[in-house]
Amino acid sequence: xxxxxxxxxxxxxxxxxxxxxxxxxxxxxxxxxxxxxxxxxxxxxxxxxxxxxxxxxxxxxxxxxxxxxxxxxxxxxxxxxxxxxxxxxxxxxxxxxxxxxxxxxxxxxxxxxxxxxxxxxxxxxxxxxxxxxxxxxxxxxxxxxxxxxxxxxxxxxxxxxxxxxxxxxxxxxxxxxxxxxxxxxxxxxxxxxxxxxxxxxxxxxxxxxxxxxxxxxxxxxxxxxxxxxxxxxxxxxxxxxxxxxxxxxxxxxxxxxxxxxxxxxxxxxxxxxxxxxxxxxxxxxxxxxxxxxxxxxxxxxxxxxxxxxxxxxxxxxxxxxxxxxxxxxxxxxxxxxxxxxxxxxxxxxxxxxxxxxxxxxxxxxxxxxxxxxxxxxxxxxxxxxxxxxxxxxxxxxxxxxxxxxxxxxxxxxxxxxxxxxxxxxx
Numbered sequence: 001x002x003x004x005x006x007x008x009x010x011x012x013x014x015x016x017x018x019x020x021x022x023x024x025x026x027x028x029x030x031x032x033x034x035x036x037x038x039x040x041x042x043x044x045x046x047x048x049x050x051x052x053x054x055x056x057x058x059x060x061x062x063x064x065x066x067x068x069x070x071x072x073x074x075x076x077x078x079x080x081x082x083x084x085x086x087x088x089x090x091x092x093x094x095x096x097x098x099x100x101x102x103x104x105x106x107x108x109x110x111x112x113x114x115x116x117x118x119x120x121x122x123x124x125x126x127x128x129x130x131x132x133x134x135x136x137x138x139x140x141x142x143x144x145x146x147x148x149x150x151x152x153x154x155x156x157x158x159x160x161x162x163x164x165x166x167x168x169x170x171x172x173x174x175x176x177x178x179x180x181x182x183x184x185x186x187x188x189x190x191x192x193x194x195x196x197x198x199x200x201x202x203x204x205x206x207x208x209x210x211x212x213x214x215x216x217x218x219x220x221x222x223x224x225x226x227x228x229x230x231x232x233x234x235x236x237x238x239x240x241x242x243x244x245x246x247x248x249x250x251x252x253x254x255x256x257x258x259x260x261x262x263x264x265x266x267x268x269x270x271x272x273x274x275x276x277x278x279x280x281x282x283x284x285x286x287x288x289x290x291x292x293x294x295x296x297x298x299x300x301x302x303x304x305x306x307x308x309x310x311x312x313x314x315x316x317x318x319x320x321x322x323x324x325x326x327x328x329x330x331x332x333x334x335x336x337x338x339x340x341x342x343x344x345x346x347x348x349x350x351x352x353x354x355x356x357x358x359x360x361x362x363x364x365x366x367x368x369x370x371x372x373x374x375x376x377x378x379x380x381x382x383x384x385x386x387x388x389x390x391x392x393x394x395x396x397x398x399x400x401x402x403x404x405x406x407x408x409x410x411x412x413x414x415x416x417x418x419x420x421x422x423x424x425x426x
């Protein structure tokens with residue numbers, strides 16, 4: 001009986017390799033599937049060109065999720081994946097077979113990486129693999145949440161329903177992210193505009209007024225002297241702009257170093273803890289994290305994924321180390337047969353309303369539905385908080401812009417007004 005070298009993924013998406021004995025490749029595939037593995041490659045020893053594997057070895061686990069995936073210069077953004085999921089769900093719901101749906105989407109997909117990935121999925125499905133097995137071979141594009149939900153949908157015969165839930169989950173997550181980002185970006189844009197206007201006035205407008213006032217013998221007001229002195233410094237000092245460039249370069253290097261430190265375990269913990277404790281923004285971050293936890297866990301359990309596996313996936317996709325550790329404690333408690341409520345309350349991260357609603361959901365046997373309701377409530381709260389923050393920031397930024405530009409204009413016209421008043425009194 002020949003030996004076959006294999007590489008496969010387990011139920012958690014971790015890669016395993018080894019050797020097994022079988023009469024042929026199909027029998028080897030069936031053996032692996034019966035053991036709960038999803039084979040990605042099977043080669044007979046001596047024909048695959050690979051070295052003999054002595055024992056199964058698990059690949060190093062990668063935690064966390066990326067906001068976008070890069071490979072070979074291309075990127076698959078969450079929005080592209082969301083559109084693909086929605087279109088696939090629509091086609092399957094319309095009665096089109098999975099393979100035909102993938103073929104149709106391959107032809108119309110504009111993103112190069114996603115187009116290639118969908119084509120590979122179609123080839124894999126045509127070769128006899130299940131859709132979830134095919135997705136698991138592309139972990140950089142489809143995360144564990146995606147793969148396990150599709151697997152649950154296949155087992156339950158409700159793939160189109162699960163895909164619709166996935167698309168709704170992605171749409172709401174993207175909408176929430178866009179609102180938070182827009183609230184953060186607005187002040188930066190306004191400040192950039194203020195600096196650009198100030199530089200323009202100092203270089204092109206202020207010097208002309210200064211030439212006009214040099215012909216008079218009257219002493220200029222202090223604010224005018226400051227503005228004219230700053231303008232002279234910016235124009236006549238040849239090292240001013242290079243120094244500004246150096247300052248921005250130093251700031252850029254510090255940001256890069258900060259990001260690198262943030263990828264380490266201690267740095268990530270400090271940053272994620274600070275995010276939840278920041279004034280104003282911390283409350284938005286906390287509500288956003290709670291919404292993400294509730295929607296992810298609720299969507300997974302509703303789709304038929306076992307609770308322990310769903311908690312593992314939710315932990316890996318939480319996006320915040322503090323929240324991830326709290327979910328890990330919940331997983332340990334549930335594994336021991338305890339309630340979800342106790343570790344949630346002990347974490348000190350989740351609001352009392354969330355704990356109460358989860359408690360009611362456990363007692364009534366409607367935990368998934370209650371989690372999704374919690375997610376909807378906190379999505380609305382984040383939306384309201386971001387809207388309120390934006391409404392507060394807008395007038396503040398406008399006042400700052402008005403003060404910057406108004407101060408320069410006032411410094412220019414104050415001497416002019418004095419000259420007109422002096423001439424009028426003569």
